[in-house]
Amino acid sequence: MVAATARRPNPELAAAARSDRRAELLLGALAFGAFALIAFMVVTVVLKAWPSFSYNGLSWFGSGGNVETELRVMREGTPLPGHGLAYFRAWPLIWGTVITTVVAVVLALVISTLAAVFLTEFAPARVRRIIEPVVRLLAGVPSVIYGLIGILAIAPWINEHLISNSRKQSVIYVVQLNGANLTTASLILTVMILPIMIALCANALAAVPVSWREGSAALGVNRWRTIWRVSLRTAWPAIAAATVLATARALGEAVMLAMVAGGTAFAANPLDGLTFFFEPVRPLAAMIFQESEGLTIATLSHTIYAMAAVLLVSATMLSFAGWAAKQPMKRYGVRA
Amino acid sequence: MASVATSPQPVPPQALPAPRERVSSWPLIDRICYWLCWVTGIGLCVIAVGIVLYMFVKGIGYLRPELFVKSPSASLRQTQSGGFLDPIIGTLIVTAIGTAVAAPTGIALGVWLSEYRRPRWLARVVGSSIEILAGVPSIVLALFGLLIVSQGFLSFLSQGSPQGSLGESFLDAGLFMALLAMPLIVAATYEALEQVPNRVREASYALGKTRITTIRRVLLPSIRPSMAGGVVLGMGRIIGDTAIVTVLLGLTLKNESVGSTPIIGTLRGTGSTLTSYVYYNSPAGEGNSHEKAYAAAFVLLMIVLLLNAIVTRITRGSEPGARSWWSRFSIQVRSIAGPSS
Numbered sequence: 001m002v003a004a005t006a007r008r009p010n011p012e013l014a015a016a017a018r019s020d021r022r023a024e025l026l027l028g029a030l031a032f033g034a035f036a037l038i039a040f041m042v043v044t045v046v047l048k049a050w051p052s053f054s055y056n057g058l059s060w061f062g063s064g065g066n067v068e069t070e071l072r073v074m075r076e077g078t079p080l081p082g083h084g085l086a087y088f089r090a091w092p093l094i095w096g097t098v099i100t101t102v103v104a105v106v107l108a109l110v111i112s113t114l115a116a117v118f119l120t121e122f123a124p125a126r127v128r129r130i131i132e133p134v135v136r137l138l139a140g141v142p143s144v145i146y147g148l149i150g151i152l153a154i155a156p157w158i159n160e161h162l163i164s165n166s167r168k169q170s171v172i173y174v175v176q177l178n179g180a181n182l183t184t185a186s187l188i189l190t191v192m193i194l195p196i197m198i199a200l201c202a203n204a205l206a207a208v209p210v211s212w213r214e215g216s217a218a219l220g221v222n223r224w225r226t227i228w229r230v231s232l233r234t235a236w237p238a239i240a241a242a243t244v245l246a247t248a249r250a251l252g253e254a255v256m257l258a259m260v261a262g263g264t265a266f267a268a269n270p271l272d273g274l275t276f277f278f279e280p281v282r283p284l285a286a287m288i289f290q291e292s293e294g295l296t297i298a299t300l301s302h303t304i305y306a307m308a309a310v311l312l313v314s315a316t317m318l319s320f321a322g323w324a325a326k327q328p329m330k331r332y333g334v335r336a
Numbered sequence: 337m338a339s340v341a342t343s344p345q346p347v348p349p350q351a352l353p354a355p356r357e358r359v360s361s362w363p364l365i366d367r368i369c370y371w372l373c374w375v376t377g378i379g380l381c382v383i384a385v386g387i388v389l390y391m392f393v394k395g396i397g398y399l400r401p402e403l404f405v406k407s408p409s410a411s412l413r414q415t416q417s418g419g420f421l422d423p424i425i426g427t428l429i430v431t432a433i434g435t436a437v438a439a440p441t442g443i444a445l446g447v448w449l450s451e452y453r454r455p456r457w458l459a460r461v462v463g464s465s466i467e468i469l470a471g472v473p474s475i476v477l478a479l480f481g482l483l484i485v486s487q488g489f490l491s492f493l494s495q496g497s498p499q500g501s502l503g504e505s506f507l508d509a510g511l512f513m514a515l516l517a518m519p520l521i522v523a524a525t526y527e528a529l530e531q532v533p534n535r536v537r538e539a540s541y542a543l544g545k546t547r548i549t550t551i552r553r554v555l556l557p558s559i560r561p562s563m564a565g566g567v568v569l570g571m572g573r574i575i576g577d578t579a580i581v582t583v584l585l586g587l588t589l590k591n592e593s594v595g596s597t598p599i600i601g602t603l604r605g606t607g608s609t610l611t612s613y614v615y616y617n618s619p620a621g622e623g624n625s626h627e628k629a630y631a632a633a634f635v636l637l638m639i640v641l642l643l644n645a646i647v648t649r650i651t652r653g654s655e656p657g658a659r660s661w662w663s664r665f666s667i668q669v670r671s672i673a674g675p676s677s
Contacts, residue, residue, distance in 0.1 A: 016546045023548035027448040031462045034445055034518075038465040041472075041480045048483060111376050118373035131377060133648065134384040140640045141387065142576030144611045145633050148618050149390060152626055191383060198380075223357060224366040245471070252473020255578040255611075259620040288475050292583045295482065305483075308476045319471040323464070 042312060049306035051299075055086040060306065063091035067265035067282075071291065074300040085299050090307065092267040096281035099182065099268060100261065101250040104189035108197050109243055111190070116201035117227055139195035147259030150188045155179030155260055163278050175266050175279060182268055183277045185261040189253060193246040200245065204238030204329075205231050237329040244322035248315045254285035261286055284311055388637070395634020398627040408589040408613065410623070417625060420632050422591045423613035426506070427575055427639075429602070430585070430609055433510025434574040438517040439567050445518070446525025447551055470519035478583035481512035485584070493604065504586035505594075506603045512580050517570025524566025528559035565651040572643045575636070578611040587612055610636045 053060055069080070070088050079085045119128060159179030168177045208231045216226040232239070262280020265287070270276050284307045294300040359370055406419030445466065453459035485493055485503040493507040532555055540550040556563070581587070586606030593601035608616070610632050615621045617629035 016549070020546040020548045024452055024454075027444055027452060028454070028458070030441065030444050031448045032458060034441075034469075035458070035462045035465045037515075038469055041477075044483050045476065045480055111379075114369075114373050114376040115380055118377040122370065122373050123377060127377065130381060133644070134381050136644055136648070137384050137388070137641070138380070140572050140576070140644050142578070142611055142636060142640060144576070144578045144614045144618075145387075145391065145637055147620070148614060148629055148633050149387060151619050152629075153390065194380070222362050222366060224362060224369055228369075248471040252471075252475065254473065254475040255615060259615070259618060263620075285473055285475050288479070289579055289582065292475075292478075295479075295583075305479060308479045311473050312476045315471045315473060315476070316468050319464070319468050323467070 042316065045305055045312055046309045049302060049309040052086055052088060052302040052306035053309075055084060056088055060088060060090055061094060062089055063267065064089045067092050067287075071294070071300065071303070074303060075294055075297060077297075077299075086302065088303050088306075090284075090310075092265040093282055093284045093287050093307065094310070095267045096261065096265070097251060097283040097285070100185050100189055100257065100281060100283055101247060103182070103186035104193060104250050105243060105247050107186070107190040108193050108246060109239075112194055112197035112201050112242070113232070113239065115194075115198045116205050117232075119198070119202045120205040121223065121227055121231075135195045135198050138191065139199075143192065143253060143256040144259075146188050146192055147256040150184055150256065150260035151180065154188070155181075155184050158184055158278075167275055167278065171272075171275060171279075175264060177275075177278050177280070178262070180260050180262040180280060181278045182261070182281050185257055185281065185283075188256060188260060189250055192253065192256065193249050196249060197242045197246045200242035201235070201239050204235035204242070207238075208234045234329070234332060237326050240325040241322045244318050244325055248318040248322075251311060251314055251318070252285055253283075254289040257283050258286035258289045263290070388641075391630070391634050391637050394630040395637070398631040399634060400631070403628070403631055408608075410589060417623065417628065420610065420613050420628070420635070422589065423608045423610045423632065424635070426585070426591055426607040427609040427611075429506050429607075430510050430513055430581070431571055431574050433507065433603075434513030434517055435567060435571050437511060437514035438521055438570055441514070442518045442521025442566070442570070443525050443556075443563055446522045446529065447556075449522070450526050450529035451547065451551055451555070466519050466522050469515065470523070473579075474516055474577050475579040475583070477512055477515055478580040481508060481515075481580065481584050485511075504584055504606050506585065506591075506605065506607060509580055509584040512584055513574045513577065516577060516580065517567075517574050520570045520573060521563070521566040524562050524569070525559065528562035529555060532558060561650050565647050568643055568647045568650065572640060572647075575609075575639060575643070576611060578615055581609050581612045582615070585609065585612065587616070589613075589616070610639075 065080075065083075065087070067088075067090070073080055073087075074085060077085065080087065115131075119131060123131065156179050158181070162183075163177055163179075171177060212230050212234065213226050216230045217223070221229070261282060263282060263286075264280040265282040266280050268276055268279035268281050272279065288304055288307050288311075291300070291304055295304060359367060362370070400419075403419035404424070405421055407422050408418040408420060409416065445462070449459060449463055449466075482503070485505075485508045493503070493505055493511075536554060536558070537550055540554045541547075545553070585608065586592075587608060588606045589608055591602055591605060591607035593605040614629050614633045614636065617623040617625050617632065619626065623629075
């Protein structure tokens, strides 16, 4: 009798197990939905962009012609002689994206490594308590505010104090120089990606086992050499991953760059010497942001989606690269 | 007393003062690096203080009480272009919709990734797609959103397309803002759940509780501060975003409602938020009145500072001892490293 009731499933327990199963299915379906949505996003954006890529082929990424003219042609619907309506060469935009991003990321890498070392090793507790909210604050400031400060305070200052009139005159027939340029854009971009990098680098440095550093100190190595040879070398993969993540952020920054990068699709030329740093650029994301009104025009919208597809694919590859960069640290058994 | 003093007892090693390493004894290059570290640390503070002070000085100078109660209107005259009542309301609406969608989904995804993660391939794939989503530029999200909402079957979300508008409304903008905030919430939930020791779960199972009951009654209440931190951080990201607003909200200065139903009409209508208002009034936008831009940016910065203070408040001391501030912060910043890590 007793054995029989024990073997019969308790209805309450069975109901609980059923609801448990239901919850798991529901959450699993939601997770699958999230994955499906993101896959769908990549597919739809690339599909929508396809007409522009298929018309221009690989030379979509190349140079030739003026981007501004090509876009105006699409807006007005009268093709240039010898070219179709969808003719587009994105090189100035891609170059603008690459150069602003690279300058900003390299600057940010140096600064954030130093700042992270400072935070984890040298800063007295009191100073650290001040810097914590400061980094948080820098991370939270909306990009439009950075843009506003850039365009109303930094750009005019650079225009007045750093660009001489003779420098402006020397390139006046090619491009007009003003305060909104590569330097302004890259500097503000650096400040914008710094907080992420500092947080991730500090996290990685803090994850280096204390015993390793103590071992180095016990051998009579001074603190800086210990940091350089032990901590930074161990944390290096995580710092690389942070750099990759910050690169993705910098690539996608639209609003601030639309405000301070100069708004001229000009492929700034490093051979111009110092003038190079004062030449305007127009990164892809900023271009998309400023041209978003033209999305109702079919050809123009294909071109804009093509730029978006380039950004999307780069961001996706960067997030895989970030994952791959972090792998060596796991081998040491350090979790950061 | 004297016998103790005279006895040749060896001093225990701990009693010796630890030899302090002096920076001045280091080689020159090491000292330079040391001071560079200090300079960057202080420099960061200077930059942040500079930004806040600049916005304070400029913002308070141009801030008038009537700006908060007047609707904006397109006028070149400073006195007639109104205030930013509508953008403030717009920001509130978009943030509310975005958070309302992102918080439950984000928490549910975080729970699934940490507690269920079956089948394993799905967990791996979902983890990396959330990571990808965290890295997708918001302007691309906005364009994707536009593709979706301009489909006919979703036209109930917006006013449809009367004069070539592609389907812009508060509902649309809010929904895609949710995608922006979701990775932060997923990451916060996931990382917090990973920190909960397994014995807590086992204790609950031993009491005969099912998995879902354990999650709802034991795990989620214990990580509430981290979840709240993630949600507030997501709200900050929504409030600060301009790209999605530009593309999906239509950038009309006033919040234009559609139809006669009061609330639904506004939600289906177009409008603006503080960020788009700042952009509109900056030299890069059409309005170009920097006084209004400064004032609105100041209000925006105040909201962000407030949210920051809330995050600090919520997450302080929530995870005793083990994790330091930067790990907590970087958890919120970075996306999760996939469930396989």
